Amino acid sequence: MVVVTIVVLGDIGRSPRMQYHTATLATQGYECQIVGYEGSKPIKEITDNKKITIKTLRDCPPFHNYVPRLIAYILKTLWQVITLLFCFMFMKRSHFILVQTPPAIPALAVCWLYCVMHNSIYVIDWHNYGFTNMAVTLGEQHKLVRISNWFEGYFGRKANFNFCVTKAMRKDLKQRWDITSTIVLYDRPFDSFSSTPLHFKHAFFKKLSKQYPVFATTTNSENSTVFTSCLPNGLIALKQSRPALLVSSTSWTEDEDFSILLSALKEYNSTVTELPNLICVITGKGPLKDYYNKLINDYNWKRVTIITPWLEPEDYPVMLGSADLGVCLHTSTSGLDLPMKVVDMFGCGLPVAAYKFQALSELVEDGKNGIVFTTSQELAEHLIEWFKDFPNDQERHNCFRKNIEQNFQNLRWHENWVQHAQPIFQCNFMDVIKKS
Known part of the structure; x- marks a missing residue:
């Protein structure tokens, strides 16, 4: 052999x-x-x-x-x-x-x-x-x-x-x-990265709510989470009044400038436009995690909640498949590689906002399967536009997801x-x- x-x-x-x-x-x-x-x-x-x-x-x-x-x-x-x-x-x-x-x-x-x-x-x-x-x-x-x-x-x-x-x-x-x-x-994407069915989302959020109360309802109902509810007939439904879910993965190192996302979230938090509350999940391990966690905890958040869990390999794809938008801060020291995290997001049918660099266009097509940015202001504007009228107006979101499915998910x-x-x-x- x-x-x-x-x-x-x-x-x-x-x-x-x-x-x-x-x-x-x-x-x-x-x-x-x-x-x-x-x-x-x-x-x-x-x-x-x-x-x-x-x-x-x-x-x-x-x-x-x-x-x-x-x-x-x-x-x-x-x-x-x-x-x-x-x-x-x-x-x-x-x-x-x-x-x-x-x-x-x-x-x-x-x-x-x-x-x-x-x-x-x-x-x-x-x-x-x-x-x-x-x-x-x-x-x-x-x-x-x-x-x-x-x-x-x-x-x-x-x-x-x-x-x-x-x-x-x-x-x-x-x-x-x-x-x-x-x-x-x-x-x-590996086979484990795929869209998350609604009943899996519900079970996943119920599990997370035991450790992160932000996923639980104020009544702590066994049949609902902040995103989902179990109907009397046993079917699972998304709540009309649910917050939006933003997810990012970072190695918490210098080649991924997390301050860009943090500044954009502050802009989202302070905007006067009617926007949904936003739960931002940032996964990963790295040397700068404690530094940024302190900055997060010291800020007065109103409509944004940020948590930084470490997810097990089997939970990470479920989180991506449950989110409304992914964010990639990878900048590439050479400008020649591509972020695996975006591949994982696409595998789960998740559109992405990604930092623009030389080779990114080989993966992210701006306006088709994702949106690109180079500054925190641009990212903030994208977030505000993406979640405007959420969750009522999903036409643009669905168009992005369809492009991902047609042009990316066919080849695993x-x-x-x-x-x-x-x-x-x-x-x-x-x-x-x-x-x-």
Whole structure:
């Protein structure tokens, strides 16, 4: 049996694209080993599949607490080299290594070395660039940024095959580093991301109301939530007087400027126009979450309520499928990747307001399946226009949802993967190695 090792130098549970690769490879008959760090719970298609083995890496010690930043980075890199090589020693021999980048250092070099030693096929899946991520905090001229740029180009050219997430990235890989053999594999929603039936919404909101009172009615009725009610005949109905539901997912990092959404919500909160109350659910984990939670709690909200829960993998699609509009703050350090969160939203039939950057048009068509913005003022205007006359006037909303269904939901992750990625793994890998 052909063995494929998928390498994620990060939290496996927060790496959806690599989890989807793994799950699909297993359904196609390959034996899979996915390597990465523990943290969030992986999807059940990973944990429940006997053809998939999860190999966890030992977390890096907090060197940055004891030594200067540059030395800490060197020590972290050495730690990752050693732990990754050690992990490879106790795995089944792999015929294919599929590695995610970023992070590029040291994963690309270690995986290439393994492939040379074991005559395996080396495949890179480009999600973004590591050097552009570094440049956000260090500056473009920093030595580490320049080293990372060289590193990614050098080991990127060593790959037998490359996947990337946009046509713009494929073009840039060719121009920047002369990396060819690149296949554009667009993110597509996994089967778990679909529209949420009304009775599922009702049960979901009832469950959430036990932890978040904003979802409960003032009477705490067992048969209703702030959005839904159970009729005497047992059918579920949406309330005419319900608030609007806005949802966003963020990593709470510097490459997603949450202050844009916060400012837009303040504008919505203070507008004199008749608008529905708005419940804003912002999911995700990250270093800036506590900072923004304090800003949220210190503000005098009147018609807006913001909560920041962490949703389990099985609950997140239900939330997206229950919302009235999604917001994406992803700006892309390279301008060449696309946000997976928008793909998930489209999978659930949810229109999106997304921050505009270079490659976004490959996913979001302004005025058709979403709306774009570049400032908090523009986002505020979109929110006010979108929820004007809510929930009575749904014509525009339904038009967006129809476009999403017709132009996006027809091709899911599995079918797209079989069409574009499977030929690589069906090739005669010994011949490919001899020719490379």
